[in-house]
Amino acid sequence: MKPLSRLLPFLLMSLSLHAAEPDKARQQELIYLLKQDCGSCHGLTLKGGLGPALLPQQLHGKSLDYLTTTILDGHPGTAMPPWRGLMAENEARWLAKALQRGVK
Amino acid sequence: MLLWLALSGCASLNGGAVRGTGDLGVIIERADGAVSLLETTGNSLLGRVSGLGDLSHASVVYSRDERYAFVFGRDGGLSKVDLLTGRLAGRVMQSGNSIGGAISQDGRWVAVSNYTPGGVRIFDAETLELKADIPSFWGEGGKRSKVVGLVDAPGEKFVFSLWDAGEIWVVDVSDIDAPSIRRFRNIGRNPYDALITPDGRYYIAGLFGEDGMALLDLWNLDAGVRRILPDYGKGERKLPVYKMPHLEGWAIAGRLAFVPAVGRHEVLVIDTEDWSLKRRIPVHGQPVFVMARPDGRQVWVNFAVPRNDTVQVIDTQSLSVVKTLKPGKGVLHMEFEPRGEQVWLSVRDRSKVQIYDTATLKLLRELSVRTPSGIFFTDRAHRIGL
Ligand code: HEC
Numbered sequence: 001m002k003p004l005s006r007l008l009p010f011l012l013m014s015l016s017l018h019a020a021e022p023d024k025a026r027q028q029e030l031i032y033l034l035k036q037d038c039g040s041c042h043g044l045t046l047k048g049g050l051g052p053a054l055l056p057q058q059l060h061g062k063s064l065d066y067l068t069t070t071i072l073d074g075h076p077g078t079a080m081p082p083w084r085g086l087m088a089e090n091e092a093r094w095l096a097k098a099l100q101r102g103v104k
Numbered sequence: 105m106l107l108w109l110a111l112s113g114c115a116s117l118n119g120g121a122v123r124g125t126g127d128l129g130v131i132i133e134r135a136d137g138a139v140s141l142l143e144t145t146g147n148s149l150l151g152r153v154s155g156l157g158d159l160s161h162a163s164v165v166y167s168r169d170e171r172y173a174f175v176f177g178r179d180g181g182l183s184k185v186d187l188l189t190g191r192l193a194g195r196v197m198q199s200g201n202s203i204g205g206a207i208s209q210d211g212r213w214v215a216v217s218n219y220t221p222g223g224v225r226i227f228d229a230e231t232l233e234l235k236a237d238i239p240s241f242w243g244e245g246g247k248r249s250k251v252v253g254l255v256d257a258p259g260e261k262f263v264f265s266l267w268d269a270g271e272i273w274v275v276d277v278s279d280i281d282a283p284s285i286r287r288f289r290n291i292g293r294n295p296y297d298a299l300i301t302p303d304g305r306y307y308i309a310g311l312f313g314e315d316g317m318a319l320l321d322l323w324n325l326d327a328g329v330r331r332i333l334p335d336y337g338k339g340e341r342k343l344p345v346y347k348m349p350h351l352e353g354w355a356i357a358g359r360l361a362f363v364p365a366v367g368r369h370e371v372l373v374i375d376t377e378d379w380s381l382k383r384r385i386p387v388h389g390q391p392v393f394v395m396a397r398p399d400g401r402q403v404w405v406n407f408a409v410p411r412n413d414t415v416q417v418i419d420t421q422s423l424s425v426v427k428t429l430k431p432g433k434g435v436l437h438m439e440f441e442p443r444g445e446q447v448w449l450s451v452r453d454r455s456k457v458q459i460y461d462t463a464t465l466k467l468l469r470e471l472s473v474r475t476p477s478g479i480f481f482t483d484r485a486h487r488i489g490l
Pocket of ligand 1: 033034037038039040041042050051052054058059062067070071075078079080081083095345346347348
């Protein structure tokens, strides 16, 4: 028992380092943030507002890297703000993927 | 006969008894495309009207008899809600994507400002029939700008700003069949919202793309647009703006006006005698709404994400924050009762509406409303610009 409990923090750490995806609870938070907070500019249903629509057909042909960078660093000189600081890189990438797939 | 039938349908709201509408209002349920009906005498919910479409950025104006609420939805829907019967009295899909609206001085016309296709459309308040269409063309090649900051003004006018174009337009609808438009160009980059002073004289647009605000004196249109506060915060770094501030409620106390600073944790205090910056009040986050209690003694402020769990109260005599409240995550809007003794706050993430006593700053009651956002009371019917 003892060795395992000592190992646990390291196990967890390596898990989070390699985690490509945020955990389920954080995923839910991110979708909520997408709808509510991104939604204040892009629309609750992402059909557009002050910012452009973010539905799969609009994002078609735009790379995952472009979308991830857009989310993290914003588009300077426009109203699209940088979200780095409110979310980690893997979280932004996960959101970008969700946008490409389409969010229900 | 028809009227009697319609009125008898209101049994669910008030037992069929005759009642006034001066203490009524609506709360937008943004996720469900519905509004809750409320009354402020007993602070209770009276009913719910659904089927209003995407209300993620909805606003409301009232008919001059305070019976009908016109609800402007994000998806371009314009709905007319009958507060007495608790029913939808009319609905049109008027564009792809809209942002807000206004009702004319005489109450006959309802104007809606649209993002796509950009422009303003004006409807008959009675029938919701389209009466005028004003596309917001600018620059070369038939581009249309997103329209923001639409308000009514005395003299049967509507005034609004063009986000992409950096323009203010004043439209006179005295003759609805031939509205006349006066354009003011180069007012500054990206006006994000605007307000009009309670006397209907000054229209002020906030700028996102640069510091300062654009001021138009509607009594002296020939003087043109003047820039105010052009260099507050020059050289200081702005924070990322996660939510556009709103300029809906003109917060005015004596000769001072209070407005949100864009990208800063500050409320700006403007001297309305000469439009100079009098003070920058440090606050908890980036302000979204800065609203004065009707008597002007207090100003209440809510904030953008990630600091939207807090509300602060500013005392307008000492120009300092006197109270910090933590209603919970997602405080989206505040509405004062007509004489200001109580204020209602929507707390989106907790699906609650809270009512505070503005003298003691104590919580009086919490109502359950799903994902509430805007709260609108009928006394707006008789206020210029609301
Ligand atoms: C304050 C308003 C605002 C908020 C909040 C906002 N955006 Fe944006 N966003 C914009 C604007 C404006 C643009 C267009 C920028 C341009 O013209 O280059 C944009 C562009 C984008 C693009 C690029 C779209 C394309 O087709 O190239 C993506 C992706 C995006 N936003 C995602 C998000 C996400 C995800 C969030 C929330 C985490 C968010 N935005 C929050 C205003 C906003």
